[in-house]
Amino acid sequence: MRVCRTTAALAAVFVLFILPGTAHGQWLNYKAPGIPRTADGKPDLAAPAPKTPDGKPDLSGIWRPNAGGYTINITSDLKAGEVLPWAEALHQQRRENLSKDDPAIRCLPGIGPELSFGMYKILQTPGVLGFLSETGGFRQVLTDGRPLPTDPQPTWQGYSVGHWDGDTLVIESAGFNDQTWLDFEGHPHSSELRVTERFRRKDFGHMELKMTFDDPKAYARPWTISINAELTPDTELLEYVCNENERDVQHIVVTEEDRKKSRTKVTVAQEILAKYAGFYEMVDHDGRPVDRQGKVVQQGGKSMTFTVSLAEEHLVIELFEAGKIPLKTETETTFSVAGQPVEFVKNDQGVVTHLVLHQVEGDFRAIRKGDR
Secondary structure, eight states, rough: OOSSSSSHHHHHHHHHHHHHSSSOSTTOOOOOOOOOTTTOOBOOOOSOOOOOTTBOOOOOOOEOOOOOGGGGOOOTTSOTTTTTTHHHHHHHHHEEEEEEEEGGGGGGOOGGGGGSOOEEEEESOOOEEHHHESSOEEEEEEOOOOOOOSSSOOOOEEEEEEETTTTTTEEEEEEEOOSSSSTTTTTOOOOOEEEEEEEEEESSSEEEEEEEEOTTTBSSEEEEEEEEEEOOOOOOOOOOOOTTOOOOOGOOOHHHHHHHHHHHOOOHHHHHHHGOOOEEEETTTTBBBTTTTTTTTOOTOOOHHHHHEEETTTTEEEETTSOOOEEEEESSSEEEEETTEEEEOOOOSEEEEEEEEOOOTTOEEEEEEEEO
């Protein structure tokens, strides 16, 4: 199953952020050389960031980003009307079709910067950086001083060049065709799209990435999103072949009833929606908190939490403070995200106690821990 943007993993927002860590990597018991360690032998992710021989930050390593809701809706920070009419109409059409025509589902590549949304490995040399992905994609960023091509043949992943601004790597990309989607909901772009990324390794195990999207033919202004990534040491990438025995597409059937339901707007009073807002913690079937990998949290571990808040007339989920995922209102207590039902449950006193994501693979539950 593709862990970046496939039908089941992305259609279910919680599955999207739990599955990627359940079975990643190889050589799990091998301690890689050059990794700073604490007294108990664990990788010291708070150690200073490494440098290359020429004094530049060394970004090499396997990184896990927290792209959060941006993976589903990359424009969540834009205001109404800032997606130009033709682009918004196409976006809505793709939503009504439940994103069944997503090129990623058909094993086609995304734009080069999209590799930063899934687990990736950076290989750094003085003149070029390579980005490797478990999905089989690769990307090269030329850092030998050349500019972007002025009139390139458009490609799926575009062309990327980079330079250093102090300790920040700045990557500029352009030359994309217009066939890729920017997110699972289907926000489009034109061939005029330019993407600027700024990578800053804060310490050994943590990196900050800011991505600016500029496409005047599709969006009223450029916008910037922020993503944090954490190093994944003592492991390696696993091979994944998307088109091997691919059988997803033939099972994706969208009926006119599905499209009509997607277009139907249900209004619930804001004072009712406000009762669902708050902090939630993911738990297993026995009510034990779980981490991002879906494992029961051990002593000193960190559980997977997220917030639900009210934005204008609808609820949104925010994971890792990275992008807001809108919940479509179905009834007073039932909502949906990317076509999957989300149900809020109340006790006998009418107080919201938890929510349940109903999923083919099984239900996922999150306990409400308090007000936002």
